[in-house]
Amino acid sequence: MPKKKLATIWLGGCSGCHMSLLDIDERILDVVKLADIVKSPVVDGKELPDVDIALVEGSITSDEHHREILHIRKKAKTLIAFGDCAVMTNVTGMRNYFNLEEVVNTSYLNAVSNDGQGEMPSHPCLLKLNDKVVPLQEVVKVDFVIPGCPPDADTIFYVLFEFLNDRLPDLSKAKKLKYG
């Protein structure tokens, strides 16, 4: 069986899911026997090549994430929403209950820890926040989801290992469903 290509991508999330991915510990050796990790926050690849599996952490919170997820969808055969934020917005979506301006002002201008000297970041390179945070599935077709905040390392390994062996995992049957 030819080696597969695996990418893990970090959008609007806290990287906790990637931390949990690292928690698969030595089982990463079983993964790299079957796949090359070609792009990930923990490896050095810059461009996203065509990949068999893309694990995408985090929700779509800005114009940049929106562009990225469309690109990932084109490049990935199997797109997996990785973690509660990617699946159902979770903590990143908590700003959806409020007006965006109010949220940004609270964080950057009026936060008590700013001691009255807060400044609004305005560099043109910065991404532009969308009004509402949405899960991946509202923008692109998602092939599989791993809920959990973060998903357990066992669950992540189970899903990866099944896909790498050309089987379709079933979280419900494997009793690995978890939110929060």
Next chain:
Amino acid sequence: MNKITVIINEKKFEVDPHKTILEVCRENEVEILTMCHLKGIVDIGACRLCLVEIEGMNKLIPACTTKVAANMVIRTDTEKLKKYQRITTELFYAERNHVCAVCVSNGKCELQNLGYKVGVDNIRYPHLFPQCEVDTSHPWYVMDHNRCIMCTRCVRVCNEVEGAHNWDVMNRGHQVRIISDFNTPWGESTTCTSCGKCLHACPTGAIWPKAIVQGQLEKNPVMITELIERRKMKL
């Protein structure tokens, strides 16, 4: 008392009349999912999870508010019912802001367990993201409307068991809310006795004591059922 025969999932059972389909199923270990049912208080058929199919009826019937009848043919395990159970569960999640990761009930929540049971891994409906109030005015307890699924177990327990009727319901549709007294802050309530029964009746993290942090809330709804049973005892 004369027994009657009902057929549940192609098995025959001899049961007492005047019982609900839910009671009969629970007694005979036929699994039925519920959220708004709490043994001992009046059933209202609000959550629609206990829907069953009855031969000869063209709509689904809630098991908790329907009495058994002689020769009733009941099905609780069809694909159609499973489909509706999943839809109902997903709509609970989509309607309010259920962020399990920051919830006091995380890991011990009836809504989470329900999701696992019916196999919800993602929500196929757009989340409403309503702006909900968190009422922290009570000295000991918090009412977080973000996590409420409108089972109204708190309303019924407060009314029927404690006899205080602090809680009630206002509005309709997705704007429906639990209210304290006449929609005033809970802390200002003149009827609440601070007994805490609503807290134990609540299946999610909507009502919780202030001394609790994320994932640490242990609820004991069985306590309410036991209390009701003991009050019936003749000394």
